[in-house]
Amino acid sequence: MTIQKDKPTVLILGGTDFIGRHLVHYLVTQNLTSHIRVADKMLPQTAYLSKQHEQAFEKIEFKQANLVNPASIASCFQRDDNTEFDYVFNFAAECKYSQVEEVYQDRILNLSVNCAKEAAKRKNKFYLMLSSAEVYDSDQVASKESSKIKPWTVVAKYKYQAEEQLKKMEGLNLVILRPAVTYGPGANTGLTPRLIIGRVYKHLNEEMTLLWSKDLKLNTVHVNDVVRACWHLALWYQSTEHPQVPIFNLADKQDTDQETINTHLRAIFGIQTGYHGSVVSTFAKLNLNSVVEDINEKHLQPWADILKANNVQHSPLSPYLDPELLYNNAISVDGTAIEERTGFKYSVPYLSKENLQQIIDEFKALNLWP
Incomplete structure (x- = not known):
């Protein structure tokens, strides 16, 4: 050299x-x-x-x-x-x-x-x-x-x-x-689990409903x-x-919040998104580990099914959400x-639909995304 x-x-x-x-x-x-x-x-x-x-x-x-x-x-x-x-x-x-x-x-x-x-x-x-x-x-x-x-x-x-x-x-x-x-392209964490979960809800043909409020800041x-x-x-x-x-x-x-991200997820996957009301969010605050376990259980098996159906043999990508990151912080x-x-x-x-799509496209090129 x-x-x-x-x-x-x-x-x-x-x-x-x-x-x-x-x-x-x-x-x-x-x-x-x-x-x-x-x-x-x-x-x-x-x-x-x-x-x-x-x-x-x-x-x-x-x-x-x-x-x-x-x-x-x-x-x-x-x-x-x-x-x-x-x-x-x-x-x-x-x-x-x-x-x-x-x-x-x-x-x-x-x-x-x-x-x-x-x-x-x-x-x-x-x-x-x-x-x-x-x-x-x-x-x-x-x-x-x-x-x-x-x-x-x-x-x-x-x-x-x-x-x-x-x-x-x-x-x-x-x-x-x-x-x-x-x-950005190659990120396993950050916004990528939300993209993966958006793909899961497209597969399930269900509304993607989040804890807390639409204006929770995630800059x-x-x-x-x-x-x-x-x-x-x-x-x-x-x-x-x-x-x-x-x-x-x-x-x-951007001063990104949950709704900024959800706007792009709706555009990318053609899904509906919403937010749990204050009663569910208050329950989640008091029982977070139990709620997170239920959330992950709902997402993990469908994601595995989607990967298998699309012949993606090995992928480091997961919809798993850690309790620490689901607090109302x-x-x-x-x-x-x-x-x-x-x-x-x-x-x-500014966060854009195109920038999020680039993350998906790079994983697709590596045969890591269904």
């Missing part, structure tokens, strides 16, 4: 997963770097990469690694020519919900701290930690970066603990990013804007002084500070 000295070198931790693969594709297609190394425990060959992303990964260096282990982390940072990577992006973290707390302690907090320690020791010019908008109080008011912190998922609880530890590290050139619900940001923001911040960081660690939210202009985020302070502009300002 030819190294062009005039362009920065990049290390992407957790780079095979959803956001990481999109950053790889962006950097490769825009020819922005001289060398990219991706470190991840998941091999590209088993990650259900799209054809475009496969082609991008052919042009980078991949290193399989356990990013909890300090010795393994050190080997990921070590370059053959003994120079240091210019920019490091850390997307590696446990993202599945309802794991035991020890898993998050190890795969979010310890992983984040150990990777950042290595970056601080090597004095990389820029280090980005991907956090979550779930760290904020879950009311309907749009949270700014200075708003009340009250993590409402266990993932967010450990992300915030990691943020706090990283902010204290000497020599770490840190920026923290807190995106809203991130969606969104397209993955293309997440990766563009990551690169934008790396360049911006070099040109300004930082007496405090910069923290930025990411959320598009809003994701309401003000994403304007990054524009005002750094000049960043969102390229996908």
Whole structure:
């Protein structure tokens, strides 16, 4: 691989997963770097990469690694020519919900701290930690970066603990990013389970009825804007002084709520949608685990039947909804500070039917969607 000295070198931790693969594709297609190394425990060959992303990964260096282990982390940072990577992006973290707390302690907090320690020791010019908008109080008011912190998922609880530890590290050139619900081609989580459930209700020929109200905020940001923001911040960081660690939210202009999403689901699948009344929602609040169990039971078998009928042999996609994500908690985020302070502009300002259809179309191309 030819190294062009005039362009920065990049290390992407957790780079095979959803956001990481999109950053790889962006950097490769825009020819922005001289060398990219991706470190991840998941091999590209088993990650259900799209054809475009496969082609991008052919042009980078991949290193399989356990990013909890300090010795393994050190080997990921070590370059053959003994120079240091210019920019490091850390997307590696446990993202599945309802794991035991020890898993998050190890795969979010310890992983984040150990990777950042290595970056601080090597004095990389820029280090980005991907956090979550779930760290904020879950009311309907749009949270700014200075708003009340009250993590409402266990993932967010450990992300915030990691943020706090990283902010204290000497020599770490840190920026923290807190995106809203991130969606786009290749996403297994976020809005994708709602698309899957919409497909289930088309199959069942029934109305799709949701808990809580139509105006429950579920603010969104397209993955293309997440990766563009990551690169934008790396360049911006070099040109300004930082007496405090910069923290930025990411959320598009849509102010997305449940009804915004349902409008598109109706258009895509030709289904009816509605909302349970206050009596059912109040019951759900008091008996959430039982209600979620019933919801998942209703969706899982029909989805399996649809996959089988359409000869989809193996699919990582599931309509399973985790109880943590079904609480009456809003994701309401003000994403304007990054524009005002750094000049960043969102390229996908609104959630659209076409953007959601792209998610389905990519999974269809991989024979993962019926």
